[in-house]
Amino acid sequence: IIFTGKGDIYENDWIVEDFKRSEDGSAGVFFINVKSGTVVVKGCTDVVQQIFASELAQELNIHVPRMRIVDYAQPRHNWGELKRNAITAAAKKYGQTSEQKVTKELDRAYILVMDVIN
Secondary structure (H helix, E strand, C coil): CCCCCECCCCCCCCCCCEEEECCCCCCCEEEEEECCEEEEEEECCCHHHHHHHHHHHHHCCCCCCCEEEEECCCHHHCHHHHHHHHHHHHHHHHCHHHHHHHHHHCCCCEEEEEECCC
16 A cells, blocks of 8 residues: 555545555554545454543653544444445455455444554
């Protein structure tokens, strides 16, 4: 993936231009290029802990990425569109095995969309 600058984590037009699954760290972390730039998308089961840790770090003046929760039940977030587009991009770029992994990792009630920090 070519990082195209920091993307807008509040964007709701989820046209996936490029996609890469992180090879480091936890499973379920993806770098996605959308119109505005690159964002990180993370499917996780511990959303509350992630948000708490981020808020605590900010209070301690530790630089952390901005993040937003995307809820599948909120149509204005276009969660379904993001998921479908990411799965399609994974299948085109990496094949069926990757498509299945992405489907599993993004099959969550909530996902986090975060800034890329370089």
